[in-house]
Amino acid sequence: MNDAQPLLDIRNLFVRFHTDTGVVHAVNGLNLSLRKGKSLGFVGETGAGKTTTALAALQLIQSPPGEMTGEILFQGRDVMKMTEPEKRAFRGGKIAMIFQDPMTSLNPIMTVEEQIMEMVELHSAVANTRERAREMLTLVGIRPERGKDYPHQLSGGMRQRVGIAIALACEPDLLIADEPTTALDVTIQAQVIDLIKKLQSSVRTSLLLITHDLGIVAEICDDVAIMYAGRLVETAGLRQLYKKPLHPYTQGLFDAVPRLDTDPGEKLAVIPGLTPDPTNLPEGCSFSPRCPHARHVCHERSCGMKEYEPGHFVDCHFPLDFSSGNRGDGK
C-alpha cells in the first residue's frame, strides 16, 4: 500500500433506517478520507450521523432496519463486500472503537482483564493473554491488579481507560474514538485526551475522533471534517479551518464556543433553529433553513463540495469570509 492511498476512504455513503415513523436518513452521500498515520476530527451536532458513520465503517449497522449504500474502502478494500469472517477479523484487528459512554460499554459481569483478553485472543497470537491484558492496563495507567475488578468497581475515567486498553490491545491501524470524553468530568477529560494522544503516537495508529468539542479537536487532530445532517459541509487541515471557517455552519459552531473574554451574563451566540428531522430533510442545502445567509438558490439545490483553497473543501454557494474578508455575496 502506498502512502498516497488513504487508509479509510468513504465514498458516497448513505445509511438509512426504516422505522415505523418513516425512513431516517442518517447519512446522506458522505465522502470522507483519512490519511494513514493522521488524526481526523469529525465534528457535528448530536444526531448529525457521526456515530452512524463510524458504525458503518465497522459494519456494525444492524440490518434491518438499517440499509447502507456506497463504498467504504479500508486500505483499498471495500469493507461492505467482505465476508462475515473477514469482517470479524477486521473489526478490532484493523479498526477498533472507543465508545462514548464508559458506564454502559463494558460488560458488567466480566472482569475488565477478561474483556481485554477477549480482544487479544481474537486478533493476536500472544500466548499469555492475561499478561498482555495487564500490560495494556499498565499502559493506560491502571494498576494491573485492578484487572480482576468488575466495571462497577471502577470510576468512569478508569472505565474509559479500560475501553482504550481494549481498543488498542491489538494495535489496530485505525482507532475510532466516539466522543470519548463526553461522559467524563472535565478533569478526567484532559487525562483521557492526553492518553489517547500519547498512545496514538506510540502504537502508530491513525485516529478518527468523533466529537462536538472543537477544543479537543484543536488539541490532537491534523484534519477536521464538519458534518451536518448526514453529510460533510466542510473539511480542511486543522489550521486552515480554524483560521478561516468557510461554511456558515462551521462559523456558527465557533461562535457558539464560550469565550473567556466576553462579559459575564452575555448571551452565547447560538445557531438558530434545530437540526433537521432526519425523516424529512429540507430540499436544497440541508443547512439552508437555519442559515442566516441563505438565498434562493440555497433552498433549491446544494452546492456540492468544492475546493476553495488547496485541501480546503466546503459545500456552500456563498462561503464566508473568503479572500476578501467579506462574504462572496458582498454583504
Added chain:
Amino acid sequence: MLKYIVRRVFLLIPVILCVMTVLFTILYFTPGDPAHIALGQEATREAIAAFRTEHGLDDPFVVQLGRYIYRAVVHADLGYSYAMKSPVSYELSTRIPTTMKLAFWAVAFSTLVGIPLGVICAIRQYSFLDSVTTLVTLLGVSMPTFWTGLLLILAFSVHLEWLPSMGFSTPGEMVLPVVTLSGSTIAIIARITRSSMLEVIRTDYVRTARAKGQKERTVILRHALPNAMIPIMTIISMQFGLLLGGSLITEAIFSISGVGRLMIEAINMRDYPIIQGGVLFISVAFCLVNLVVDILYAFVDPRIHVR
C-alpha cells in the same frame, strides 16, 4: 460471597416463623372443633372434653402456638391427622418426593425448551419463527392445565395408546404430566427470555463485543445471555416454587399421589392438621427456592456481592 449466603440463610428464619404463626392463627380461629372432627358427630360431651384436655386444646392461644412451633422445629412433628389416622409429617413425607420429582422435571424441561426458544426469537425478532412462537406461547399461557392435560390424555393415551394416563413412577408415565405442567411454564420462560434478551442485545456492551470482532454466537452466549439471566432465573424459580406447592390439577388428572392431591383430600375432609402442614411445606419450599436463586444471582451478577 460466603457472608452474603449466610446473611440470606439467617433472613429465612424469621420468615418461616412468621408463616407458622400466621398459619396457626388462621386455623385456630377457623370454625370447627378438632375434637368433633376427630371423634365424630356422635361423641359424648365427656369424650370431647377429655380429648380437648388430652391434646391441650383448652390451653391459651399463645401456649398452643408455642407448642406447635416447638414441636415442628425440634421434633419435626406437624401434628396428627385424625382423619387419616397418621402423623402429618408422615403423610407429607410420602408425598413430597413425588411432587418434587414432578416439579423438577417440569421445570427442567421448560427451561431447556423455553430459554433457547426465547433466545432464538430475540435474535430473529419479527421473523416467522418469532411470530409463531409468540402465538403458541400465548396459547400456552392461556390454556388451563386441566384442559391441556385432558387433550394430551385423549390424544396420546386414548387414541394413539402411546403413553399411560395414570401414575408417575416409570419414565413413560412421567411424560404426559411433565408435558402438561410444562406447557404454560415453557411459554412464560420463553417470553421472559425473549424480552430480556431484546433489552440486552441493544446495550452498548453487546455492541462493544461485536466491535471486537467476536463471533455472533459468542456475543449472544457469552455477553448477552448471562446478562439477561436475572429476570429469567426469577421466573424459573417462581414457577418451581409454584409447582412444588403441588400441581393440584395435574396431580388429580393423572392420579399422581403428590402433595397437591393430599391437600385436596384434606380440604374435602376438613383435615386441618394436614392443610396446615401442607401449606407450611409449600411456604418453606418457596423460601428455599428463593434462597437458592438469590445465591445463584450472586454467581451470575458480581454487582450483587462484590462491592
